Amino acid sequence: MEIIKGKIKRAKKVVVYGPEGIGKSTFASRFPNPVFIDTEGSTNDMDVARLPRPTSWTMLLEEIDYVEKTAGVCKTLVIDTIDWAEQLCVEHICSKHNKSGIEDFGYGNGYVYTKEEFGRFLNRLTDVIEKGINVVLTAHAQLRKFEQPDELGAYDRWELKLGKKTSSQTSPLVKEWADMLLFCNYKTYSIAVDDKGKKHKAQGGKRVMYTSHHPCWDAKNRYGLPDECEFDYGVIAGIIDQITPEAQPQKAPEAPVAPKMPDPVPTVPEGKQMDLRDLAPENPPKKEEQPKQEPAVSKDSVFHVDERIPKALRDLMEDKLVSEDEIQAVVAGKGYYPQTTPILNYDPDFISGVLVGAWPQVYAMIKQLRETYEIPFEEV
Structure with a gap:
């Protein structure tokens, strides 16, 4: 055996x-x-x-x-x-x-x-x-x-x-x-x-x-x-x-495939030290074309969102100048949580799946709420 x-x-x-x-x-x-x-x-x-x-x-x-x-x-x-x-x-x-x-x-x-x-x-x-x-x-x-x-x-x-x-x-x-x-x-x-x-x-x-x-x-x-x-x-x-x-099922041998050759490494003249910038692409993307990661609201602004709120939602709120009270009003209006419940007490899955995942619909309701109460907010 x-x-x-x-x-x-x-x-x-x-x-x-x-x-x-x-x-x-x-x-x-x-x-x-x-x-x-x-x-x-x-x-x-x-x-x-x-x-x-x-x-x-x-x-x-x-x-x-x-x-x-x-x-x-x-x-x-x-x-x-x-x-x-x-x-x-x-x-x-x-x-x-x-x-x-x-x-x-x-x-x-x-x-x-x-x-x-x-x-x-x-x-x-x-x-x-x-x-x-x-x-x-x-x-x-x-x-x-x-x-x-x-x-x-x-x-x-x-x-x-x-x-x-x-x-x-x-x-x-x-x-x-x-x-x-x-x-x-x-x-x-x-x-x-x-x-x-x-x-x-x-x-x-x-x-x-x-x-x-x-x-x-x-x-x-x-x-x-x-x-x-x-x-x-x-x-x-x-x-x-x-x-x-x-x-595994027996198959006829396949013809070998030539491996993909890497891009040629740029040569460096003799006596010159290699610089990492020598390896950069010839036409790098312009910095101004990259999306900005900075928040739309500066730290010195009067508008402020609690930093303990998950960043994904906080960034959306700051971008559209949406206050915590407006979020709570819309959430309460749909029957999810009482209006007095702080956003920090919302279930994380609710924040990511509903507030962030369906933000266009949430923001549309906030704009409708602003029009109802004639709150003088400007569109961003």
Whole structure:
């Protein structure tokens, strides 16, 4: 027997799940050279390579076999989504045993058959992995009431949407099979809408990705990713592009490409010392063409914005001579925070995502407010 030490580079098994419309298919499309098996028609408006939409479980398995046996067809196989693929699996089980529904088997046998068939499905995907092809499974998420056996009470948590009852059978298989189980969602936060802080409303919309287990969702990874990160393929790009040389499809050797030569270094006459200015471009950009970074309001101006306010917002306020009172009035008018709440107490995500991110709309409301109260401000 041979003992193998160290890390083994191989294709990755990735499961991405989240609410509908968050961008799971787009995220999967950024993997290296992907081919989609679209079980629900969600990629019709995307410019991606895809196999014919499977209309049966047998057709789905045949398409997986085709990818596994055809060298060089792709570097990533995406099944979008596995919860719709599970429906094909259930229909196959029922048709095979002449049953009208999964409940007709009695004593839970139908769910056991589904679990066994889904296990064979994952084994086929593992064969694809052994060929050096990444496998990405996308899935929808569902909220389910969860009760821990050692605690009183219950709470909601996000889980893979793998059927109402079959999830107890197939979901654990998928989670155990994956190298990375990534949960994507919209990050929301609650803000007060009254003076007493008893009424709140949800705000937010930033897409984030969770990579570690949490009481409110399932997630895991084996690569030391941060618990929460931006929902972007760039976060895991360095991990995915690792395939064993022996697993890569054999290709004909390509003609060598001549390396790009660097720009010639200017010569220096003998006896003269090199000056860094000799390396400067012949036609450097003029300084006056560069945008000025200085604030529009000098330190000696009567107008002043609290320096503790985040710089991105402070610069916008100083540029248009917008006071803190005007910001607070507009924010209160939209029901985000009471007017007496200082800007320093606003949620940082609210400042960056709403006040800074939608500044043209915010400033338009401020100008309307100025016209209403006839405040003599000049346009900058």
